[in-house]
Amino acid sequence: MWSVLVLGGLALLGTGYAILTRQRSATAPVAIAPDTALSIAVLPFENIGGDPTNEPFSDGVAEDLTTELRKVGRLSVKSRTSAFSFKGQDLTAQEIGRRLGARYVMTGSVQLDRNRRRVNAQLIDVASGDEVWSDRYDSDARAEDVFAVQDTITRAIVESLRLPLSAAETALLEQRSTTDREAHELYLQGRYFFEKRDEASLAKARDFFQRAIRRDSLYARAHAGLSDAYSHSSVFGYFAPSEVRATAKSAALRALTLDSMLVEGHVARGFVALFLEFDFATAERAFARAIQLDPRYAPGHQFFGWYLIAAGRANEAVEQMQTAVRLDPFSLVINARLATMLHYARRYEDALAQAQRTLDLDSRFFSGRGEYARALLVLGRCDEALAFIEKDPEALAAPFRGLRGVAHARCGNREAAIEELVRLRAGIAKGKYVTRYAFAAIHAALGDRDQALAELESAVDEPAWTLFALLVEPDFDGYRSDPRFARVLNRVGLRS
Secondary structure (H helix, E strand, O other), X not given: OOOOOOOOOOOOOOOOOOOOEEOOOOOOOOOOOOOOOEEEEEOOOEEEOOOHHHHHHHHHHHHHHHHHHOOOOOEEEOOHHHHHOOOOOOOOHHHHHHXXXXXXXXXXXXXXXXXXXXXXXXXXXXXXXXXXXXXXXXXXXXXXXXXXXXXXHXXXXXXXXXXXXXXXXXXXXXXXXXXXXXXXXXXHHHHHHHOOOOHHHHHHHHHHHHHHHHHOOOOHHHHHHHHHHHHHHHHOOOXXXXXXXXXXXXXXXXXXXXXXXOHHHHHHHHHHHHHHHOOHHHHHHHHHHHHHHOOOOHHHHHHHHHHHHHOOOHHHHHHHHHHHHHHOOOOHHHHHHHHHHHHHOOOHHHHHHHHHHHHHHOOOOHHHHHHHHHHHHHOOOHHHHHHHHHHOHHHOOOOOOXXXXXXXXXXXXXXXXXXXXXXXXHHHHOOOOOOHHHHHHHHHHHOOHHHHHHHHHHHHHOOOHHHXXXXXXXXXXXXXXXXXXXXXXXXXXXOO
């Protein structure tokens, strides 16, 4: 991560960095009352010229600025996910700022011309539309002065808004995750592909994070990214947990060894503990520590909510996810997960409404589609649920891979449900990972209790991450008095 030097009297970075040529607009600093809360959104920087190889860098500029500005306590910085959700839309920066509820927005562009890179940046007052500050930076793309560009932009924002900095904030802003320009750009490539979440992109993310680590083995944030790329590859249904668990855990632990204050490192460790190990005590500590370090980091609340599901505390999970949505209102994943928590809390009408809000953001988002279909189904609206699923059954990725069979079973289409079981088995025969939990859910919907319980036992062997929700999962409400179900809970580490 590019570091940030923000004290007004500090010089720009010293020996070894190329000289920056800068053109500053004649704009005066903004006078801010001491008790005025400031909110800012950093929008994706435009990739001038459209060169796809420059896209991760242009996105990375905005992402890094978001991360660094969040270290300033008096700034409420809108999440990267929400700010980037407007990328490519025909909206002015002022309109996006209004929708995000930000007082200021930062916009910019990046242009790569052979070995020169030009970065333009502007700070805009959302209410008036006025440009508060702007600057242009020309640098050698091969030199490490990319760090100096980032330092200078953040320093200028802090100075323009006249924000006093505490000693602790100054120390945080002076920290640098890596001094290796190439390692950092490889990391940005990894983050760019990680955000896409599809199988091919997660594979690319793993590769870029590994290459960043080979350049700089002490790069904590790259280790955390590598952990996430592996663990999410399993949770999204591309690998069995046993194939990625050790590597994901090792990378998360390495990140925390290198930087015990890294929020992303604690979230990565908690994620592995919860989703891949069923180590609930470690997960609780990791997520709680992440929230303590940065209460405004939405994923901390999101995954603490998942921990609360494992603890059987669905109503508290809803509250945590509502907090995450407030912090990151345009995140597809977080909005869909609020629908999930509402489902587990048996608030089915609310779950349906929240799933619809997610689809309003992106009608193709697989998790939103899964939650919407599941809510229709549990509300007894079979025809609608089936029609919605059959419109695009392949859009239902993990953890909804068995939902199609469950829907047909509950709606009286036993033959179609059995056909879905056959189809899923055929996928396994072709080398595709399909969790046994999907088979358990379908057999439970068919009323095949013995087979459902046998499949749950097999799911524990994987282990299928969805098992940690069994304490509140409505699909198995009729199984809670069965000693075989209690044995499954015990193997997972849950207590009814």
